[in-house]
Amino acid sequence: MKQTLQLKFSQNLTMTPQLQQAIRLLQLSGVELQEEIQQAIEANPLLEMPDDDNSQRAEDAAGSTDNSADNRKTEESQDLPTDDNQSTIPEDLPVDSSWDDTYDSSYSTGSGTGSGEDGERDFEYQAHSGENLHEHLMWQVEVSPFTDKDATIALSIIDAIDDDGYLIAPLDEILQGLPPELETELDEVVAVLHRIQTFDPVGVAARDLRETMLLQLRQGDSTNPWHQLATHLLTDHFDILANRDFAQLMRKLKITEAELQQVVGLIQSLNPRPGNAIASGQTEYIVPDVFVSKKEGKWLVELNPDVTPKLRINNLYAGMIKRANNSSDNVYLKNQLQEARWFIKSLHSRSETLLKVATCIVERQKEFLDFGEESMKPLVMFDIAEAVEMHESTISRVTTKKYMHTPQGIYELKYFFSSHVSTTSGGECSSTAIRAMIKKLVAGEKPGKPLSDSKIASLLSDKGIQVARRTVAKYREAMAIPPSNERKRLI
Numbered sequence: 312m313k314q315t316l317q318l319k320f321s322q323n324l325t326m327t328p329q330l331q332q333a334i335r336l337l338q339l340s341g342v343e344l345q346e347e348i349q350q351a352i353e354a355n356p357l358l359e360m361p362d363d364d365n366s367q368r369a370e371d372a373a374g375s376t377d378n379s380a381d382n383r384k385t386e387e388s389q390d391l392p393t394d395d396n397q398s399t400i401p402e403d404l405p406v407d408s409s410w411d412d413t414y415d416s417s418y419s420t421g422s423g424t425g426s427g428e429d430g431e432r433d434f435e436y437q438a439h440s441g442e443n444l445h446e447h448l449m450w451q452v453e454v455s456p457f458t459d460k461d462a463t464i465a466l467s468i469i470d471a472i473d474d475d476g477y478l479i480a481p482l483d484e485i486l487q488g489l490p491p492e493l494e495t496e497l498d499e500v501v502a503v504l505h506r507i508q509t510f511d512p513v514g515v516a517a518r519d520l521r522e523t524m525l526l527q528l529r530q531g532d533s534t535n536p537w538h539q540l541a542t543h544l545l546t547d548h549f550d551i552l553a554n555r556d557f558a559q560l561m562r563k564l565k566i567t568e569a570e571l572q573q574v575v576g577l578i579q580s581l582n583p584r585p586g587n588a589i590a591s592g593q594t595e596y597i598v599p600d601v602f603v604s605k606k607e608g609k610w611l612v613e614l615n616p617d618v619t620p621k622l623r624i625n626n627l628y629a630g631m632i633k634r635a636n637n638s639s640d641n642v643y644l645k646n647q648l649q650e651a652r653w654f655i656k657s658l659h660s661r662s663e664t665l666l667k668v669a670t671c672i673v674e675r676q677k678e679f680l681d682f683g684e685e686s687m688k689p690l691v692m693f694d695i696a697e698a699v700e701m702h703e704s705t706i707s708r709v710t711t712k713k714y715m716h717t718p719q720g721i722y723e724l725k726y727f728f729s730s731h732v733s734t735t736s737g738g739e740c741s742s743t744a745i746r747a748m749i750k751k752l753v754a755g756e757k758p759g760k761p762l763s764d765s766k767i768a769s770l771l772s773d774k775g776i777q778v779a780r781r782t783v784a785k786y787r788e789a790m791a792i793p794p795s796n797e798r799k800r801l802i
Contacts, residue, residue: 333657337664337705340712341618348620348658357644357651359625368410407586428603439792444476444515444589445469451510457503460493464503476523476586478504509581514585517525521549527581540564541577555799573672575800599716601669601724603680605770610680612670615716619662622655636663664701670696672727680717685748699760732782734775745776746786753792 339347352358442450448469452462467488471480482500489495507516513530517523526544533680544552544564551559552575561571602613632644672695678686692706699706710724731739749767756762762770764783771778784794792798 329653335655336661338708341600355647355651357625357628357647358622360586361621401489443584447589461503474586475584478516478518510584512588524581537573537577541574556738600713604715610673612673615668664709667699671695676727687741687743689741690728740776749786758800761795763795
């Protein structure tokens with residue numbers, strides 16, 4: 312094969328570290344951005360907050376000695392050349408691209424400060440939310456008069472309790488998992504289980520729903536006039552209650568409908584998931600990125616200043632940079648100054664993009680802000696991307712984990728995007744509006760005769776919205792609304 316030289320021209324997009332930083336900042340949530348800014352300030356001495364008292368005192372001290380010299384140095388540092396070709400910061404950062412989302416929202420931020428292998432993280436993420444159910448039960452075992460053998464059995468039982476508070480392993484299986492030298496019998500495991508079932512939270516370590524309700528009744532107020540009847544109903548007629556056959560229950564218990572309402576009301580006051588009473592998992596805080604308010608008949612969109620605080624260049628350190636000095640300290644300050652400028656520019660670009668997208672969403676969803684969910688308009692990311700002349704991937708990044716505070720409540724920006732269903736008049740109806748209508752129909756149904764999915768579809772058809780029964784079922788399940796046979800109630 313003959314070797315030849317060929318000249319080929321091609322065009323490609325080079326993702327510089329500065330561009331990657333701008334795109335990464337664009338998709339951070341408010342809490343993550345606060346952490347990123349804090350780490351940047353700690354890592355770069357030329358970045359500071361405008362209200363930084365320490366830097367202000369340093370500037371005042373430096374200014375008292377030689378204000379004119381510092382001013383000249385500061386002015387010269389604004390146009391300092393650097394050794395690389397990235398000294399010029401463009402007016403608009405090209406964050407709008409089809410670059411794949413390499414960084415997820417759960418990425419490890421910082422460059423050596425904050426979230427490293429040593430597990431050091433910001434205090435916001437380091438805080439413990441409190442003991443979990445397992446720790447709470449083990450603490451009660453430690454303060455209870457258990458023998459060493461019973462404590463070992465109790466530990467095995469607690470290990471088999473899930474987060475809802477239910478015992479998910481059979482007792483014979485727990486018995487087989489105990490050390491053979493203990494010579495434990497099944498009766499001993501049952502006895503320890505009964506002791507654990509008296510622990511807090513009430514109803515814990517039950518094997519099914521009926522048992523946890525009976526445990527709560529036994530430890531509840533025995534002076535309640537309906538206590539005994541509720542216990543009898545759960546013990547002997549639980550299946551009939553599960554099927555909501557109230558007529559048969561009244562015949563079996565020989566009580567009136569009003570009396571049955573009292574008994575069922577007492578049972579419904581019990582906690583079907585007692586383990587949830589003990590906090591587990593971290594608390595997630597939502598900080599609105601955008602505030603929407605109505606002033607003089609117009610909707611006004613404003614960024615939350617607390618989410619993106621203003622940063623500035625530290626003039627004291629910037630004044631130390633000498634134009635023609637190539638010492639290691641001077642080169643370090645030059646590089647830090649360039650990184651600081653890029654970081655501030657990236658934050659500014661993020662704020663501009665977020666405000667532009669949020670304003671466009673508000674323009675499209677004015678009726679939702681005025682009248683609520685049922686007036687939500689169909690909207691997809693392509694519509695916003697076309698309006699603001701950006702790529703859909705950019706709209707996806709800027710709306711992920713960003714929240715808008717409106718008079719209707721706090722919503723994620725992605726909430727305003729929804730598919731549409733055609734109406735009989737030739738228009739379109741948002742799927743969010745349809746879900747709101749279904750919720751409203753279910754809330755207004757008769758307790759003893761709930762609406763079926765077919766009936767809901769028929770009622771929506773009367774309003775000009777053509778949806779199939781399976782579509783209604785899908786929306787209903789998405790809103791965690793049980794089917795009609797499970798919604799039947801006395802009151």
